Amino acid sequence: MAxxxxxxxxxxxxxxxxxAVPKMTLRTKILIGDMLETMYEYHGVxxxxxxxxxxxxxxxxxxxxxxxxxxxxxxxxxxGEQTGEEGCLSVPGKWGIVTxxxxxxxxxxxxxxxQVELEGEGLLARAFCHEIDHLFGELYVDKTEDGxxxxxxxxxxxxxxxx
Ligand code: NI
Numbered sequence: 001m002a003x004x005x006x007x008x009x010x011x012x013x014x015x016x017x018x019x020a021v022p023k024m025t026l027r028t029k030i031l032i033g034d035m036l037e038t039m040y041e042y043h044g045v046x047x048x049x050x051x052x053x054x055x056x057x058x059x060x061x062x063x064x065x066x067x068x069x070x071x072x073x074x075x076x077x078x079x080g081e082q083t084g085e086e087g088c089l090s091v092p093g094k095w096g097i098v099t100x101x102x103x104x105x106x107x108x109x110x111x112x113x114x115q116v117e118l119e120g121e122g123l124l125a126r127a128f129c130h131e132i133d134h135l136f137g138e139l140y141v142d143k144t145e146d147g148x149x150x151x152x153x154x155x156x157x158x159x160x161x162x163x
Contacts, residue, residue: 001033003041004052009091013050015137018057020072024113028056032111035060036067044089046127046163048134051090059131061163063123070118073108073132082122086130086140088163093151096144104128130163 007013021028031054039047039060046061061068080102087095104125106118120128130140140163141148 001037004034004038006051006089007053013053014090014139016055017137018050018055018135020057032069042089044163046131048131050134057135061127061131063127069111070108073106075104075132076107077105079103088140091141094148095151096148098140098143100126100129127163
């Protein structure tokens with residue numbers, strides 16, 4: 001596995017639609033392994049393929065409960081509402097307030113290309129929404145309530161959840 005370079009806001013690739021993955025290949029397996037390694041290296045809770053320059057519908061997430069890999073994911077149910085801080089590895093040093101559903105159900109394929117349905121609430125629901133948005137070329141920065149804020153690194157207590 002290898003750490004991949006993370007594309008940052010301003011890079012056109014982050015605004016493009018991703019293509020569905022028709023079948024699992026060695027190349028895609030390597031990509032998924034690299035995405036997980038890259039997410040952990042940069043202490044993110046999620047990463048989408050376009051963030052490493054690949055326009056495929058693949059996201060990886062770990063909100064502290066172990067790695068989740070979603071291929072061709074779609075949100076099939078969403079309910080409730082949560083408003084809170086959000087960040088993104090493609091927008092380093094920033095955060096913003098975004099309202100998302102509190103509960104989300106996702107249908108996707110796993111790494112063996114079997115269909116799975118996963119439910120998330122709280123941070124996991126937020127991560128599902130944020131990462132799936134990436135696959136449609138959408139960044140959280142366009143959904144913030146009052147724009148972007150600088151992360152106060154010297155603060156020590158700033159909890160970062162970059163996705
Ligand atoms: Ni992100």
